[in-house]
Amino acid sequence: MFLSMNWIQDFVDLSGLDKLELIHKFSLSTAEVENEIFHKGSDISGIVVAEIKSVEEHPDSKKLHLLKVDAGNGELTDVVCGAPNVRVGMKTAFAQLGAKIGDITIAPRPLAGFTSNGMCCSEAEIGISDDNSGIMDITDDVANGTDIKDIYEVDDIVFEVDNKSLTNRPDLWGHYGIAREFASLAGRELKPLDVEDLKAYDELKKIDMKIEDDLCQRYSCLQVENIKRNISPVNMRIRLYYCGMRGINFLADLTNYLMLEMGQPMHAFDSRKVEKIRIKRFDKPFVFRTLDGIDRNIDENTLMICNDNTPVAIAGIMGGLDSEIVDDTTTLTLESATFNAVSIRKSTVRLAHRTDASMRYEKCLDPEMTDVAIARFLYLLKKYDSDVKVVSSLTDEYAFHYDTVTLGFDKKFVDRYTGIEIDNDTIVKTLTSLGFKVTLDNNNFSVVVPSWRATKDVTLKADIIEEITRIYGYDNFDINTTRSPLYPVRVDAVKSNEDKIKDILVKKYNLHELHSYVWAYNDELKALNIPVENNIKLANATNPNIETIRNSIIPTQLCQVKTNASYSPDFGIFEIGRVVNGIDKNNLCIENKKLAVTLFSKTKDIKTLYFELRDMLAVITNDLKHETLSFKKAEPAHSYEHPINLNAIMIGEKEIGTMGIVHPVVGKKIDKKASIVFAEIDMSEFTQAENCAIVYEEPSKFPPMDYDISLEIPSGVFYSDLAECWKNEGSAILKNTKIIDTYDTETVHSLTVRFEFSSNSRTLSSNEVQEIMDKVIANLEKLGVKLRNA
Amino acid sequence: MDKIAVLKEEITKKLSETADLFDLDKIRVAYLGKKGSITALLKGMKDLSPEERKSFGAEVNKLKTFAAEKIEEKITELKEKEVEREIASMPQFDITTPVDLSRGSYHPITLVQRQCEAIFKSMGFTVEDYQEVVTDYECFESLNIPKHHPARDMQDTYYLENGQLLKSQTSAAQNAILKKYGKNLIENGVPIKAIFPGRCFRNEATDACHENTFFQMEGVMVDKDISISNLIFFMKTMLSEVFRKDIKVRLRPGFFPFVEPGFELDISCLICGGDGCPSCKHSGWLELCPCGMIHPNVLKEGGIDPEEYTGFAFGLGLTRLAMMKYGIKDIRDLNSGSLRALSQFTDDE
Numbered sequence A: 001m002f003l004s005m006n007w008i009q010d011f012v013d014l015s016g017l018d019k020l021e022l023i024h025k026f027s028l029s030t031a032e033v034e035n036e037i038f039h040k041g042s043d044i045s046g047i048v049v050a051e052i053k054s055v056e057e058h059p060d061s062k063k064l065h066l067l068k069v070d071a072g073n074g075e076l077t078d079v080v081c082g083a084p085n086v087r088v089g090m091k092t093a094f095a096q097l098g099a100k101i102g103d104i105t106i107a108p109r110p111l112a113g114f115t116s117n118g119m120c121c122s123e124a125e126i127g128i129s130d131d132n133s134g135i136m137d138i139t140d141d142v143a144n145g146t147d148i149k150d151i152y153e154v155d156d157i158v159f160e161v162d163n164k165s166l167t168n169r170p171d172l173w174g175h176y177g178i179a180r181e182f183a184s185l186a187g188r189e190l191k192p193l194d195v196e197d198l199k200a201y202d203e204l205k206k207i208d209m210k211i212e213d214d215l216c217q218r219y220s221c222l223q224v225e226n227i228k229r230n231i232s233p234v235n236m237r238i239r240l241y242y243c244g245m246r247g248i249n250f251l252a253d254l255t256n257y258l259m260l261e262m263g264q265p266m267h268a269f270d271s272r273k274v275e276k277i278r279i280k281r282f283d284k285p286f287v288f289r290t291l292d293g294i295d296r297n298i299d300e301n302t303l304m305i306c307n308d309n310t311p312v313a314i315a316g317i318m319g320g321l322d323s324e325i326v327d328d329t330t331t332l333t334l335e336s337a338t339f340n341a342v343s344i345r346k347s348t349v350r351l352a353h354r355t356d357a358s359m360r361y362e363k364c365l366d367p368e369m370t371d372v373a374i375a376r377f378l379y380l381l382k383k384y385d386s387d388v389k390v391v392s393s394l395t396d397e398y399a400f401h402y403d404t405v406t407l408g409f410d411k412k413f414v415d416r417y418t419g420i421e422i423d424n425d426t427i428v429k430t431l432t433s434l435g436f437k438v439t440l441d442n443n444n445f446s447v448v449v450p451s452w453r454a455t456k457d458v459t460l461k462a463d464i465i466e467e468i469t470r471i472y473g474y475d476n477f478d479i480n481t482t483r484s485p486l487y488p489v490r491v492d493a494v495k496s497n498e499d500k501i502k503d504i505l506v507k508k509y510n511l512h513e514l515h516s517y518v519w520a521y522n523d524e525l526k527a528l529n530i531p532v533e534n535n536i537k538l539a540n541a542t543n544p545n546i547e548t549i550r551n552s553i554i555p556t557q558l559c560q561v562k563t564n565a566s567y568s569p570d571f572g573i574f575e576i577g578r579v580v581n582g583i584d585k586n587n588l589c590i591e592n593k594k595l596a597v598t599l600f601s602k603t604k605d606i607k608t609l610y611f612e613l614r615d616m617l618a619v620i621t622n623d624l625k626h627e628t629l630s631f632k633k634a635e636p637a638h639s640y641e642h643p644i645n646l647n648a649i650m651i652g653e654k655e656i657g658t659m660g661i662v663h664p665v666v667g668k669k670i671d672k673k674a675s676i677v678f679a680e681i682d683m684s685e686f687t688q689a690e691n692c693a694i695v696y697e698e699p700s701k702f703p704p705m706d707y708d709i710s711l712e713i714p715s716g717v718f719y720s721d722l723a724e725c726w727k728n729e730g731s732a733i734l735k736n737t738k739i740i741d742t743y744d745t746e747t748v749h750s751l752t753v754r755f756e757f758s759s760n761s762r763t764l765s766s767n768e769v770q771e772i773m774d775k776v777i778a779n780l781e782k783l784g785v786k787l788r789n790a
Numbered sequence B: 001m002d003k004i005a006v007l008k009e010e011i012t013k014k015l016s017e018t019a020d021l022f023d024l025d026k027i028r029v030a031y032l033g034k035k036g037s038i039t040a041l042l043k044g045m046k047d048l049s050p051e052e053r054k055s056f057g058a059e060v061n062k063l064k065t066f067a068a069e070k071i072e073e074k075i076t077e078l079k080e081k082e083v084e085r086e087i088a089s090m091p092q093f094d095i096t097t098p099v100d101l102s103r104g105s106y107h108p109i110t111l112v113q114r115q116c117e118a119i120f121k122s123m124g125f126t127v128e129d130y131q132e133v134v135t136d137y138e139c140f141e142s143l144n145i146p147k148h149h150p151a152r153d154m155q156d157t158y159y160l161e162n163g164q165l166l167k168s169q170t171s172a173a174q175n176a177i178l179k180k181y182g183k184n185l186i187e188n189g190v191p192i193k194a195i196f197p198g199r200c201f202r203n204e205a206t207d208a209c210h211e212n213t214f215f216q217m218e219g220v221m222v223d224k225d226i227s228i229s230n231l232i233f234f235m236k237t238m239l240s241e242v243f244r245k246d247i248k249v250r251l252r253p254g255f256f257p258f259v260e261p262g263f264e265l266d267i268s269c270l271i272c273g274g275d276g277c278p279s280c281k282h283s284g285w286l287e288l289c290p291c292g293m294i295h296p297n298v299l300k301e302g303g304i305d306p307e308e309y310t311g312f313a314f315g316l317g318l319t320r321l322a323m324m325k326y327g328i329k330d331i332r333d334l335n336s337g338s339l340r341a342l343s344q345f346t347d348d349e
Helices: A019-029 A175-186 A234-242 A250-262 A341-351 A356-361 A367-384 A411-418 A424-433 A461-472 A493-508 A522-527 A554-563 A606-625 A664-670 A683-688 A719-727 A766-782 B002-017 B021-032 B037-047 B050-089 B108-122 B170-188 B228-243 B296-301 B318-326 B331-335
Strands: A002-004 A038-040 A044-057 A065-070 A076-081 A091-101 A109-111 A114-116 A119-121 A156-160 A209-211 A216-225 A266-270 A277-280 A286-289 A295-298 A304-307 A310-314 A331-339 A395-398 A406-410 A437-441 A444-448 A570-583 A589-601 A629-633 A641-651 A654-662 A675-682 A705-713 A734-744 A749-757 A786-788 B192-201 B213-223 B249-253 B259-268 B285-294 B310-317
Touching: A002 A175, A002 A234, A019 A156, A019 A175, A019 B249, A044 A119, A076 A114, A076 A119, A156 A234, A175 A250, A175 A424, A209 A216, A209 A395, A216 A277, A216 A367, A234 A250, A250 A266, A250 A356, A250 A367, A266 A310, A266 A367, A286 A310, A295 A310, A331 A341, A331 A367, A341 A356, A367 A395, A406 A411, A406 A461, A411 A424, A411 A461, A411 B228, A424 A437, A424 A444, A424 A461, A461 B259, A493 A570, A493 A589, A493 A606, A493 A683, A522 A554, A554 A570, A554 A589, A554 A664, A554 A675, A589 A606, A589 A683, A606 A629, A606 A641, A606 A654, A606 A675, A654 A664, A654 A683, A675 A683, A705 A734, A705 A766, A719 A734, A719 A749, A719 A766, A749 A766, A766 A786, B002 B021, B002 B037, B002 B050, B021 B037, B021 B050, B037 B050, B108 B192, B108 B213, B108 B228, B108 B318, B170 B192, B170 B213, B170 B296, B170 B310, B213 B228, B213 B318, B213 B331, B228 B249, B228 B259, B228 B285, B228 B310, B228 B318, B285 B296, B285 B318, B310 B318, B318 B331
Parallel strands: A209 A277
Antiparallel strands: A002 A156, A038 A156, A044 A065, A044 A091, A065 A076, A091 A119, A109 A114, A216 A331, A216 A395, A266 A331, A277 A304, A286 A295, A304 A310, A406 A444, A437 A444, A570 A589, A589 A675, A629 A641, A641 A654, A654 A675, A705 A749, A705 A786, A734 A749, B192 B213, B213 B310, B249 B259, B259 B285, B285 B310
């Protein structure tokens, strides 16, 4: 919303104060002012009123005229002018030699064989309207040579307030409310509005009007006739233009002017079309043509202004075409009303049509304002068109009253909330300047909220704190830390694991952390031959590509791997993110946090890469939980999983996730030659799995003994089967086993295993070791394992 | 006696001619070994008279010592030469070639999130984790945003088929946090001090400045006498720590239904320091985070008596912070999954 400092100063004397500083203060204390401040008229000088004394056709040009103008300096000036509306006796805005318009300084200028010693200006050229159809036609009776800035408010400071920052302030949607804020900030008085006394017309007839729906809170109306004026006063038009509104005609301009001044939208009907005003909703939908000529679908929830049963306006939004003021209108009915804000807002959304009026109604306007607005309207109407005649009394139905809000609090409450000392006088003065009625009794305050703040904005004691502190100024606050007691801080286990896992993956394994979206990427997945699995969907997705919430991060990561396939021949990515795995019995999403890792390599064979991934996960588990991971073959459940090399990841008996090789069909879509493996671990399962304490084992003082055996392993026998062979044979002295060599040919798979024996209490004898190994070997042979070079 | 002199000369000559340790060892064996010439002399002494034996023995021993010393000297000399040779054989490497920086990377959000978390942890705040799919109650009702409240217009929320929604603000966790720690506050006087970083979603078209998925970090503190003065202190302290310089902050009134009073917090422009530049649209200030005193209705809904307790809350845009901190111009880079963009962010504690 654009605001004019001239207009504000109609209501508060700000003379002697720095206006820009005040606007800045307003931005910090009331509502956000956009950065650009407009200094209207500052680029215009030397433009005076001049009268056209003669008009001659230019001999060679159809458009140009040769004028002699009287600019009040005692002689006639020759001017060449191309405007179509020139006529003898007309007064216009004349840029004399030396005048400035923007970057241009007016100088004698040869124009088609004649010299022009100045320029007649259009309103657009001066910047006071967008009318560029001809030169300005000054109808006011002013002496030639008068600087137009002396008669018209060309100079002004205009600033824009972010509408969003006014959402909760219905009182700030007009200049008068804004002026109240400036008065408070500047410590000056707010002047009362000049209004017409409507009581004078109480004897006149009432208008037939009835509120038939409780969505209308108050409806005030008045009939007037004999409006002769058609064009608004120049200053009124300038203000409207500076505030972003186009001039239309006097009556329309005046309703707009009232709205920008008081925040109260008004509407004027042709009285012939509203003989029996009824405010109501209809049972059935219908089509209604608004005054912009558009047919709109009205449903049964939309409140309408009607002439008996004929709708004439959409309440609070826009008038109808049929009831508009037309050329032969003699009597008009002024409407000033308030409606239920939520209803207006919903109708606006339904109609997808937001107007200056509805924008204000949505904010919960003060119903106390409707009759005042009419009184003000009439005051201005009569001021500019003295023949106007009022033909009805004020007809007013006040159906819904807001409760008066009275708030009580003590000084301690203010102190506690602010954390600083603001004295009682300042509190009283501040609140009073904003229209609150304050009584102070021994540090106890009682505050009556003014009606324009009591529609929803100020309802609690905490709201009063805002009023006090914003005017006091947050820049003036002493800032202090709290005096709260100290206690140990709890650490969220999932969060802490998350941080450690990220560190290991980044620092030890050179992986890259990526983020992705919470929905499946339909198009990208299709390109990889991965169908989007059925899962809960967004109800209001605007893009079908992002409709289904993902149930795993892996498909997303495969898309990311494809995107990055040319980044490097080897890379790994990870993400700790969320997925949804269906819905529980309470119809709530089952949301899980997952660690997902995908490795890509063009230089390593698939087995090496898969084992790298396995060891990575084992290191994480061992590091964070001092636990050993185990793996179990898993059955594929998703299209991208390899049917054979897919494993469940276990901590003890608890399954915490899955790892696998990517299915070749999907893999080839990503890269024909690369190896790709993936793993996904459930963070909460991982966190909940048992944590082992570190158990310190004192190093033995006696020499250890190693025993190596080379084994030929038949197919179908896994290392875990081998481990079973010595699991129960080693007694306490078999400390560790490890693979020290592997040897594979096409037919033979063989391993060399080292058995490490040691005791903390004695030197081992080779006999006792051999005894154990004999049993182990016997067990192995039962599995069909052969000893090589034994 | 001649024999000894001859041997001495012979040894000296042979040693001078030897250039490697292997030959040297052969010489040692030839003279000092069990079957060596000097050993043989000693063995031959048994045929001599006791007097001769004595003087001859002394001579032979002298020779033996001489030989051993000379051989030892030669060993030292040869070893030194060998080290010199080894050193000389290694070229000076060209250390000026481009370095290999292959290493992992953190997402920039992780980095700023960790910095913020560390600051608040150091001031005794807990770090909370919260889900992304929430209920209408969590995201709106509990935050003093009833149905049809205009504030719901401000955010275009993603709704799910079951009526839940993707949280549009981290404040969605506020009610749960108040309930989680409220008992300890009321019964034991332990203040609620928590931050909850998380991902938020808005149903809007994306461009260089707009994303439908972004990160915020919410913070709350509730105790008996928490004031606006405290709020400004915490915000200023945190932001100065994040940017590692003294940051000027200013508060302007801001309307958010879950705080009262509510503020928009601006910080002095990081680029120009407040003089005005294109980054801050010549205002000298950057709008950074909404904050305020927790609305009494929100406290009440969280089971905390607003007559007895007050608190502040803030919502810091982590995504925006990361962009400001690292000069990321296009917000979409963050979720692009592009390693060319995102592998640049190494540890930044």
